[in-house]
Amino acid sequence: MSDGLRESEGPESPAKPVPFRGGGFLPKPRRIVAPIVFIALIAFWEFGCRVGFISPLILPAPSEAFDAFMNLVRTGLLWDHLAASLQRLLIGWSAGTLLGIFVGTLIGLFSLARSGLQPLVSAIFPVPKIALLPLFVIWFGIGEGSKVATILFGTFFPTVIATYGGIDNVDRNLIRMGQSFGLSKLSIIRKIILPGALPAILSGARISAAIAIILLVAAEMIAAEYGVGAYILLAGSLMATDQLIAGVALLSLMGLVFAWLIGQAEKYFLKWR
Amino acid sequence: MNSMTRRSFKKAVIGSALALATLGASSLPAFAADKITVGALRFTSHAPSFVAYEKGYFTDEGLEVEFKFFQAAQPMAVAIASGDVDFGITAISGGLINLAEKGAVKVIGGGLQEEPGVNGQVILASKGAYDDGLTDPSKLKGRSFGITQAGSSFHYMAAKIAEKEGFSTADMKLVPLQKVGAIIGALKSGQVDAWSIVPHIGIPLAKGDAVVQIGMVADYIPDYQVTTVFTSTKNAEEKPDLVKRFLAAFSKGADDFNAALVDKTEGEDGANAMITLIHKYVYADQPIEKAAPSIQNGAMRMNKGAALNMTNITDQLDWFKAEGLVSKDIAIETLVNTSYVETF
Amino acid sequence: MDLNLRHISHHYDEVEVLRDINLDIRRGQIVCLIGPSGCGKSTLLRLIGGLERPTGGEVLQSGEVPEGCLNPLTYIFQDFALLPWRTVEANVSLVLEDHDLSAAAREAIIADVLARTKLADFRKAYPRQLSGGMKQRVAIARALSVRPAVLLMDEPLSALDSQTRELLMDDLVDLWEKEQYTAAYVTHNLNEAVRLGHRIVVLSRRPGEIREIVEIDMPLSDRRSDNSELEAIQKRLWNLMREEALAADRELLDV
Numbered sequence: 001m002s003d004g005l006r007e008s009e010g011p012e013s014p015a016k017p018v019p020f021r022g023g024g025f026l027p028k029p030r031r032i033v034a035p036i037v038f039i040a041l042i043a044f045w046e047f048g049c050r051v052g053f054i055s056p057l058i059l060p061a062p063s064e065a066f067d068a069f070m071n072l073v074r075t076g077l078l079w080d081h082l083a084a085s086l087q088r089l090l091i092g093w094s095a096g097t098l099l100g101i102f103v104g105t106l107i108g109l110f111s112l113a114r115s116g117l118q119p120l121v122s123a124i125f126p127v128p129k130i131a132l133l134p135l136f137v138i139w140f141g142i143g144e145g146s147k148v149a150t151i152l153f154g155t156f157f158p159t160v161i162a163t164y165g166g167i168d169n170v171d172r173n174l175i176r177m178g179q180s181f182g183l184s185k186l187s188i189i190r191k192i193i194l195p196g197a198l199p200a201i202l203s204g205a206r207i208s209a210a211i212a213i214i215l216l217v218a219a220e221m222i223a224a225e226y227g228v229g230a231y232i233l234l235a236g237s238l239m240a241t242d243q244l245i246a247g248v249a250l251l252s253l254m255g256l257v258f259a260w261l262i263g264q265a266e267k268y269f270l271k272w273r
Numbered sequence: 274m275n276s277m278t279r280r281s282f283k284k285a286v287i288g289s290a291l292a293l294a295t296l297g298a299s300s301l302p303a304f305a306a307d308k309i310t311v312g313a314l315r316f317t318s319h320a321p322s323f324v325a326y327e328k329g330y331f332t333d334e335g336l337e338v339e340f341k342f343f344q345a346a347q348p349m350a351v352a353i354a355s356g357d358v359d360f361g362i363t364a365i366s367g368g369l370i371n372l373a374e375k376g377a378v379k380v381i382g383g384g385l386q387e388e389p390g391v392n393g394q395v396i397l398a399s400k401g402a403y404d405d406g407l408t409d410p411s412k413l414k415g416r417s418f419g420i421t422q423a424g425s426s427f428h429y430m431a432a433k434i435a436e437k438e439g440f441s442t443a444d445m446k447l448v449p450l451q452k453v454g455a456i457i458g459a460l461k462s463g464q465v466d467a468w469s470i471v472p473h474i475g476i477p478l479a480k481g482d483a484v485v486q487i488g489m490v491a492d493y494i495p496d497y498q499v500t501t502v503f504t505s506t507k508n509a510e511e512k513p514d515l516v517k518r519f520l521a522a523f524s525k526g527a528d529d530f531n532a533a534l535v536d537k538t539e540g541e542d543g544a545n546a547m548i549t550l551i552h553k554y555v556y557a558d559q560p561i562e563k564a565a566p567s568i569q570n571g572a573m574r575m576n577k578g579a580a581l582n583m584t585n586i587t588d589q590l591d592w593f594k595a596e597g598l599v600s601k602d603i604a605i606e607t608l609v610n611t612s613y614v615e616t617f
Numbered sequence: 618m619d620l621n622l623r624h625i626s627h628h629y630d631e632v633e634v635l636r637d638i639n640l641d642i643r644r645g646q647i648v649c650l651i652g653p654s655g656c657g658k659s660t661l662l663r664l665i666g667g668l669e670r671p672t673g674g675e676v677l678q679s680g681e682v683p684e685g686c687l688n689p690l691t692y693i694f695q696d697f698a699l700l701p702w703r704t705v706e707a708n709v710s711l712v713l714e715d716h717d718l719s720a721a722a723r724e725a726i727i728a729d730v731l732a733r734t735k736l737a738d739f740r741k742a743y744p745r746q747l748s749g750g751m752k753q754r755v756a757i758a759r760a761l762s763v764r765p766a767v768l769l770m771d772e773p774l775s776a777l778d779s780q781t782r783e784l785l786m787d788d789l790v791d792l793w794e795k796e797q798y799t800a801a802y803v804t805h806n807l808n809e810a811v812r813l814g815h816r817i818v819v820l821s822r823r824p825g826e827i828r829e830i831v832e833i834d835m836p837l838s839d840r841r842s843d844n845s846e847l848e849a850i851q852k853r854l855w856n857l858m859r860e861e862a863l864a865a866d867r868e869l870l871d872v
């Protein structure tokens with residue numbers, strides 16, 4: 001005790017605070033930074049176009065792109081394009097995701113499916129779906145079929161891989177626990193394996209939603225009168241770069257909305273984390 | 274690291290000095306062969322350039338030509354706008370007009386033209402549609418028609434056929450399929466009813482079972498200026514000498530081509546020699562026996578002296594405006610520089 | 618219900634894990650299994666509960682299964698094995714849902730076992746909100762809800778700090794005083810073994826064989842940590858284990 005007193009009273013050399021060496025390596029989102037970067041970039045871009053060091057051939061001014069967008073709103077074409085695209089995205093993506101979860105579950109659970117389908121999935125996943133477009137046209141026709149199929153195929157494979165990856169990572173002890181309590185196979189799949197794989201399935205959904213939007217332009221190459229992708233393609237072939245930028249901005253907006261929706265789904269379904 | 278930066282800085286300085294020097298030199302008469310890049314598709318319709326190259330017409334004009342091959346006309350137009358390619362041949366399209374409006378490209382001469390009586394673009398129907406009564410273009414009303422894209426030459430042809438047959442374009446279902454290959458697939462499988470296309474693609478298709486020829490484009494657009502020669506606005510305005518020399522050599526090539534394959538004044542040997550020459554560039558992956566008919570099929574009339582049919586070009590421009598595909602304010606002078614060739 | 622292990626031996630590929638184990642687990646007794654780590658205790662427990670098949674020998678069950686028993690052989694795991702996406706009550710409910718029970722009956726069972734494990738206030742909590750001790754109490758509640766004939770516990774207290782372990786050990790003793798459950802209890806903690814075991818089975822290093830079976834007659838409720846008789850037994854067990862552990866250590870070095 002007396003030792004402790006003496007220690008606090010007077011060391012030989014003068015006391016100084018311990019140097020701080022912690023902190024850092026923990027990037028945190030700062031809400032205001034993103035909008036500032038965004039606005040600054042657009043302002044610079046607009047300025048460049050007005051002053052003239054960005055030629056209209058290289059990039060149209062953001063204001064021109066915005067005009068093109070407002071034109072879409074005024075003529076009401078925006079809703080036609082959005083409705084057509086969203087319908088394709090929704091049908092293609094949800095069918096691709098559901099089928100993907102189903103096949104991914106088969107691969108995750110059954111040796112026969114795993115040996116038979118996994119190599120197939122690995123072989124077909126990297127094939128650019130746009131290369132298969134002519135075949136899709138012959139198989140599914142030039143109507144909605146081939147468009148939905150393109151998106152479906154594009155989203156199916158990443159979902160399969162995310163699903164069986166998620167199932168592989170489900171804690172085997174939880175499955176043993178289920179067996180030890182005599183749970184039926186179906187109960188184990190429904191109540192232990194699928195919920196356990198859900199985080200991986202949802203992050204797969206994030207990726208497949210982005211892929212669906214990427215594929216939208218390809219899907220709408222074939223006989224699409226309306227659709228954001230068709231609008232972009234037409235703008236490209238007409239060299240109407242203002243419309244092109246407006247269309248691309250619309251795509252990234254759709255991407256943001258999808259990402260937000262899946263984020264909400266994650267918040268809801270994974271609130272236990 | 275530091276020395277690297279300094280070196281690349283030095284390079285940049287020297288580079289820009291050189292650039293300045295060449296800028297000055299280009300306005301002087303050429304004393305050595307000028308290097309130019311010519312964009313081309315591997316189609317018979319691009320043969321005049323190949324002929325001019327093989328027969329040394331470019332060299333005679335003091336031009337050192339390098340070909341750059343494209344899969345489609347659209348990227349070629351963009352490459353000319355960006356200055357990567359100097360001259361090209363393409364159909365008038367909404368994209369080309371909009372590039373001209375941005376001050377990037379100019380049409381300077383004529384290429385292919387329709388001429389009644391001469392081999393020309395054909396109108397095709399799928400077998401199913403044909404059996405169903407689509408036996409000639411007047412019955413196209415209510416039918417689907419394949420196009421690559423709104424604002425393409427296919428779109429223009431469809432509209433002109435409709436106009437002449439007395440119905441509106443809206444009475445047909447135009448199906449944009451982006452690529453010629455996709456349209457062929459759709460036509461063969463009966464997913465579109467009709468299409469119009471250059472003969473070297475159309476005639477072999479019609480020889481097959483799935484497709485039937487039901488007409489000629491020349492009957493609807495007799496003076497159709499199918500393709501044009503174009504260059505960058507910069508070339509057209511700042512290097513008139515270079516442009517003239519290119520057009521001179523190109524026209525000689527076109528004359529030889531017309532003589533050998535269109536007018537057939539050179540006899541069989543002349544035609545065969547021409548086909549052999551073209552075969553180096555077109556269908557080079559096929560044996561000559563197989564390629565020869567396709568090349569012959571593609572032999573449409575080239576404008577003599579690269580003359581340009583302004584009447585039809587104006588009609589095309591007006592049509593694009595009326596369809597709302599290009600701005601209404603574009604003057605014909607924005608699209609065409611008429612100072613190089615005869616117009617009619 | 619009694620369990621009889623007859624000439625149990627087990628291999629994983631070339632590795633012989635267990636050799637000729639003969640053991641009876643009699644109704645109302647807690648049998649503790651101790652041995653150096655890697656000697657096959659967990660494996661033996663999995664064989665007893667039918668999660669794995671022994672390479673040789675058999676596990677027999679004899680006698681009546683008690684009235685209302687839903688899952689005769691029920692495990693309690695070292696890592697709790699709770700579903701993190703289910704609340705406390707839903708984790709218990711999980712093992713009842715496959716049985717033919719009315720919603721009311723199920724609810725009654727859940728309320729009962731949560732009350733018995735003092736978890737009634739935490740029904741709606743998720744596992745991540747619970748301390749380790751509480752998680753293991755949920756696992757115990759879940760095990761009790763199926764009215765097991767035999768509890769198979771694999772180091773149930775090893776993941777917990779020593780204070781929590783003491784408290785839970787008292788809970789297990791109290792519970793046995795009330796219900797006289799049958800259990801096979803794997804541990805490497807000798808103090809746990811002498812506090813809970815009616816019989817303590819000492820296994821040798823791998824391949825695990827029974828080296829000795831120690832019986833302790835003293836009632837569970839009388840066993841205090843300062844009891845000298847227990848201390849003597851614990852010391853004896855320690856000496857047995859020490860030899861095995863040292864030998865196992867040397868073998869590992871030889872590999």
Ligand SMILES: Nc1ncnc2c1ncn2[C@@H]1O[C@H](COP(=O)(O)OP(=O)(O)O)[C@@H](O)[C@H]1O
Nearest residue numbers: 629634652653654655656657658659660661823
């Ligand atoms: N599934 C398995 N496959 C192969 N070897 C196993 C498996 N489970 C356990 N083992 C091996 O069997 C031996 C006994 O393991 P275990 O029963 O877990 O020991 P303990 O629980 O006594 O520490 C160890 O050497 C372990 O590596």
Ligand SMILES: [Mg+2]
Nearest residue numbers: 658659660771
């Ligand atoms: Mg163990």
